[in-house]
Amino acid sequence: MTSETESKRRLAAIMFTDIAGYTALMGKDESHARSIIEQQNSILYPIVSKHGGKVIKEIGDGTLSRFASALQAVHCAIELQQAFKNVQDLNVRVGIHVGDILIKDGDVFGDGVNIAARLEPLAPVGGISISERVHAELYSHPEITAVSLGVRKLKNVKHPMKVLALTGKELPAISFKKRFLERPRLKRGMRYLAGVFVLLLAVLVYFHGRMPVLADVPSIGVLYLKNLGSPDDEYLAYGITEDMIIDLAKAGSIRVPPLNDVLPFKESESPLAEIASKLDVRYILTGSLRRSETNFRLAAQLVEPSTGKILWSNRWEQPSEKVASIKGKMIQEVLNALGVVPQGQMAAEIQGESTSNPEAYEFYLKGKYRYDRRQNLEDLEISRDLLLKAVQIDSTFIQPRIVLARSYAQVGDYDKAMEIHQEALRMAEQKGSVGEKAEVYVGIGVVHQHRGEYDNALDYYTKSLEIFRQVGNRMSEGTTLNNIGVVISDQGDKQKALEYFTQALEIRHELGDRRNEIYTLTNIGNSHYYLRNLDKALEYYSRALDLSRELEDLEKQSLTLNNMGFIYKELGDNEKALQHFEQALAIRKELGDLKGESSCLNNIGIIHYIRGDFEQAKEYWTRALGTKQQLEDRKGEADCWNNLAMIFEDSDEFETALDYHEKALAIRQEIGEQWGESSSFGSIAAIYQTLGMYDRALEYLNRCQEIQKNLENPKGEGNVLLSFGKLYLEKGQSIKAQNFLDSALVKLIEGKDQEGRSKCLLGFGQLELEQKNYPSAILKLNQALKIADSLNLPKLEIEIVAPLALAYAQAGKIDSSAIILKKFDILQQNKKIKRLTRRILWNISQTYSTLGRGVQANNYLQKAYDRVMEHSEKMQNDVFRKAYLHNVILNREIISSWEKVNL
Numbered sequence: 001m002t003s004e005t006e007s008k009r010r011l012a013a014i015m016f017t018d019i020a021g022y023t024a025l026m027g028k029d030e031s032h033a034r035s036i037i038e039q040q041n042s043i044l045y046p047i048v049s050k051h052g053g054k055v056i057k058e059i060g061d062g063t064l065s066r067f068a069s070a071l072q073a074v075h076c077a078i079e080l081q082q083a084f085k086n087v088q089d090l091n092v093r094v095g096i097h098v099g100d101i102l103i104k105d106g107d108v109f110g111d112g113v114n115i116a117a118r119l120e121p122l123a124p125v126g127g128i129s130i131s132e133r134v135h136a137e138l139y140s141h142p143e144i145t146a147v148s149l150g151v152r153k154l155k156n157v158k159h160p161m162k163v164l165a166l167t168g169k170e171l172p173a174i175s176f177k178k179r180f181l182e183r184p185r186l187k188r189g190m191r192y193l194a195g196v197f198v199l200l201l202a203v204l205v206y207f208h209g210r211m212p213v214l215a216d217v218p219s220i221g222v223l224y225l226k227n228l229g230s231p232d233d234e235y236l237a238y239g240i241t242e243d244m245i246i247d248l249a250k251a252g253s254i255r256v257p258p259l260n261d262v263l264p265f266k267e268s269e270s271p272l273a274e275i276a277s278k279l280d281v282r283y284i285l286t287g288s289l290r291r292s293e294t295n296f297r298l299a300a301q302l303v304e305p306s307t308g309k310i311l312w313s314n315r316w317e318q319p320s321e322k323v324a325s326i327k328g329k330m331i332q333e334v335l336n337a338l339g340v341v342p343q344g345q346m347a348a349e350i351q352g353e354s355t356s357n358p359e360a361y362e363f364y365l366k367g368k369y370r371y372d373r374r375q376n377l378e379d380l381e382i383s384r385d386l387l388l389k390a391v392q393i394d395s396t397f398i399q400p401r402i403v404l405a406r407s408y409a410q411v412g413d414y415d416k417a418m419e420i421h422q423e424a425l426r427m428a429e430q431k432g433s434v435g436e437k438a439e440v441y442v443g444i445g446v447v448h449q450h451r452g453e454y455d456n457a458l459d460y461y462t463k464s465l466e467i468f469r470q471v472g473n474r475m476s477e478g479t480t481l482n483n484i485g486v487v488i489s490d491q492g493d494k495q496k497a498l499e500y501f502t503q504a505l506e507i508r509h510e511l512g513d514r515r516n517e518i519y520t521l522t523n524i525g526n527s528h529y530y531l532r533n534l535d536k537a538l539e540y541y542s543r544a545l546d547l548s549r550e551l552e553d554l555e556k557q558s559l560t561l562n563n564m565g566f567i568y569k570e571l572g573d574n575e576k577a578l579q580h581f582e583q584a585l586a587i588r589k590e591l592g593d594l595k596g597e598s599s600c601l602n603n604i605g606i607i608h609y610i611r612g613d614f615e616q617a618k619e620y621w622t623r624a625l626g627t628k629q630q631l632e633d634r635k636g637e638a639d640c641w642n643n644l645a646m647i648f649e650d651s652d653e654f655e656t657a658l659d660y661h662e663k664a665l666a667i668r669q670e671i672g673e674q675w676g677e678s679s680s681f682g683s684i685a686a687i688y689q690t691l692g693m694y695d696r697a698l699e700y701l702n703r704c705q706e707i708q709k710n711l712e713n714p715k716g717e718g719n720v721l722l723s724f725g726k727l728y729l730e731k732g733q734s735i736k737a738q739n740f741l742d743s744a745l746v747k748l749i750e751g752k753d754q755e756g757r758s759k760c761l762l763g764f765g766q767l768e769l770e771q772k773n774y775p776s777a778i779l780k781l782n783q784a785l786k787i788a789d790s791l792n793l794p795k796l797e798i799e800i801v802a803p804l805a806l807a808y809a810q811a812g813k814i815d816s817s818a819i820i821l822k823k824f825d826i827l828q829q830n831k832k833i834k835r836l837t838r839r840i841l842w843n844i845s846q847t848y849s850t851l852g853r854g855v856q857a858n859n860y861l862q863k864a865y866d867r868v869m870e871h872s873e874k875m876q877n878d879v880f881r882k883a884y885l886h887n888v889i890l891n892r893e894i895i896s897s898w899e900k901v902n903l
Contacts, residue, residue, distance in 0.1 A: 013073035013098045013134070014108070014116035015053070017044070017080070018062040020091040020125045036090055037061055043083045051076035056108055066108060070098045070137040074144060077128045078169045085126070085170070094128040095120030098137065115161070118154040122163050124172045132162040145503070148510040151217065162253060217474075217511050218338045219255040220248065221279040224266040226288040233291050239365030240289065240327055247331050250349070250435050251342045252472035255511040257281065273305035280514055280551065283311070285334060295319060298326050302337050312337035328353060342471070349435045360394035363387070368403050377632065380407065398427050398436045405443055412634045412671030414447050421447065438467040442480065449487055452675030452711050457487045478507035482520055489527060492715040492751045498527040518544045518556045522563060529567065532791045538567045558587040558596060562603055569607065570792065572831050578607045598627035598636060605643065612834045614647045621647070638667040638676055645683065650834070652874040654687055661687070678707040678716065682723065689727050691880050692887030697727060715751030718744050722756060725763050732889055737767055755796065758787035762800050769803055774811035781807060794830040801827065802843035809850040817847060838867045842894055858901055865898040
């Protein structure tokens with residue numbers, strides 16, 4: 001066995017520690033400063049030993065330790081920082097790196113030691129900085145999180161390195177602003193700012209006021225390859241361009257705009273510097289291809305437009321069957337020129353061929369070209385036939401399967417999409433293709449997400465995230481974090497979703513990925529919207545809008561304008577909401593984006609619906625429905641039928657509303673959209689409950705509950721249980737109502753649904769009120785009101801204050817009842833409240849009657865009676881009318897009381 005007194009090399013994790021501000025401490029109180037070191041060492045030595053490490057030496061107020069693995073070093077550092085917090089003035093920075101070291105005479109030397117020493121000063125006080133190599137070894141430990149501090153040039157280290165800081169575990173938070181301002185590049189730039197300002201201004205004017213904001217990672221725009229051969233070969237230029245973009249993006253810390261961003265420059269004669277500016281990239285890859293009967297030629301060059309420098313160029317001419325292999329060689333040479341080194345197996349996948357069969361590759365390119373440019377059902381079928389031929393020729397070829405699965409998922413045929421994805425996954429596992437496996441995981445996650453199977457979606461997204469982290473694919477990591485945030489948000493945990501969106505935003509900043517940053521800013525805004533932080537939501541949407549305008553991205557401008565419209569809707573400013581929705585619609589029309597146009601039409605319809613202008617709402621929703629049908633967007637069509645049904649519900653035309661809800665339900669069942677199917681069941685149940693047809697309502701609620709259980713969504717389950725509780729409450733079956741409300745509250749708390757919780761407490765309050773248990777009713781209703789008020793939900797608030805005013809009145813608390821009645825009067829003026837329900841009018845009538853104010857009591861009683869009669873007179877179905885007038889206890893009470901007063 002070799003002893004440590006002999007020289008030997010090994011791979012090890014090196015940890016440096018240093019006490020921040022120690023020199024100043026020595027100047028103030030030398031004795032105290034020395035005691036700090038003693039306290040540090042008394043803590044450090046046993047913890048290092050506990051984690052399998054060894055303290056090599058003490059260096060002044062610092063230490064150097066080594067460990068067998070990065071994970072041991074990281075766990076040790078975290079525990080140390082937690083322990084150091086308990087000692088006054090013991091403020092320590094830690095740096096960790098994994099690398100080759102030389103052990104000699106009990107000491108350690110080498111680049112691994114030098115890098116760890118250079119990392120330590122970059123850590124925040126009380127924090128831990130690590131190298132990217134350490135971070136890569138932590139991919140299977142998602143509980144250990146980190147944020148990027150950028151790519152740094154470390155002293156005496158040859159190549160720049162990416163540096164990260166650990167977060168969580170009581171470690172100091174790292175703000176993006178701080179990391180950005182402390183970048184060495186920015187500090188150097190600030191020193192030279194005065195000297196270059198005039199030159200910069202001239203350049204900005206030349207390029208119409210905008211230059212790309214360059215991150216510390218390479219950014220490259222791959223322009224559409226010029227087809228110098230037959231026009232029939234255009235599919236080659238399209239397909240190979242996209243394949244190059246996808247493969248380059250897999251390489252790790254690199255930013256590559258997607259094909260959709262590049263396509264507008266296909267025929268552009270603009271200078272490359274201007275194109276680079278618009279794509280927000282530092283480098284441009286241009287090229288051309290030509291295919292003859294026997295040969296294929298591909299030529300390309302990599303340019304830095306800001307300097308005009310050609311970093312790399314090459315040309316290949318080989319037999320036509322070598323197309324795929326030529327592409328792989330070219331991508332590897334481009335990455336070499338950029339200094340980007342793919343990690344592990346990903347390097348081989350990028351260089352290799354997705355298929356060795358040239359005929360299969362050609363059918364794949366033709367199929368994808370036809371699919372991406374499809375305009376009708378015929379195009380879709382032709383593209384699928386071409387992709388199937390590619391699979392039939394080479395059964396191991398995964399990419400055509402992925403596109404095929406996507407083609408079925410996008411039209412709602414989720415079973416077929418899942419079947420194809422599962423086969424693609426088996427192929428990827430057999431081939432050992434890590435990158436393709438991650439792609440398939442994402443595709444399967446998307447299908448589960450569309451089905452509303454959120455736990456399954458999270459499982460597959462998390463699997464893909466682990467792979468992206470393992471291979472260092474930062475762009476895909478950011479996208480997947482974003483997807484996970486969306487799913488968690490749909491599950492109801494908006495706060496947790498916000499954490500994932502924030503992680504995604506960190507990666508967008510790191511990569512300088514400003515286009516995708518818009519989406520992430522939007523999702524953060526969405527989270528704040530659902531958390532009712534409306535001002536915060538508007539702030540993030542405004543940032544997204546400014547960035548999309550700066551990048552001249554019309555699609556994202558429209559998206560953000562839509563979101564801002566919803567904020568103004570929530571704030572009660574319908575005029576401003578309408579302005580934003582109409583601006584978004586104008587952009588969609590300019591883009592010729594029918595799908596986006598239909599979304600805007602839907603939103604404008606919502607504003608007219610809120611205003612009570614049902615004819616205008618019906619017009620816009622009918623136009624949206626026509627567009628959805630034209631696009632064969634079955635899910636969107638179902639949503640439009642659902643919206644139109646709401647108009648007829650509010651107009652008391654229940655027969656038509658039921659017909660439209662049934663149309664929506666049929667589509668949702670056809671495409672397997674469980675979440676929407678459950679929603680339709682719930683809407684139909686609510687109508688039958690209104691009509692007093694309780695058996696039919698229960699039938700649909702039971703079907704709704706069955707789906708929610710399958711979805712394992714506590715929020716959804718809670719709301720169905722709440723509906724059961726309200727139904728039995730209306731029927732006067734208090735024990736059943738109590739049981740369902742109890743179960744509902746448990747699920748709603750689990751699902752973090754505050755609005756549902758408020759509605760549940762309202763149900764409890766109404767139940768206690770009917771049982772004349774006034775103190776308990778007042779307590780429950782006040783709790784419900786507090787939540788509704790915090791969420792800014794005036795429609796729910798007015799539902800609560802009506803029985804609350806009655807509870808106070810019947811409890812003899814006249815002053816309190818009067819205060820609540822004043823709140824009721826104020827709420828009536830809110831623009832969100834179109835009209836008062838029969839129950840609200842009845843509760844207020846009873847309140848005034850209890851208070852001895854007969855005129856007001858009779859006034860509200862008359863309104864309640866009129867509402868009942870209006871409903872019944874619009875019912876053409878005699879069965880519906882009889883059930884409504886005779887089965888609903890509330891209606892019988894209103895009619896009976898009115899007759900006593902007026903007959």
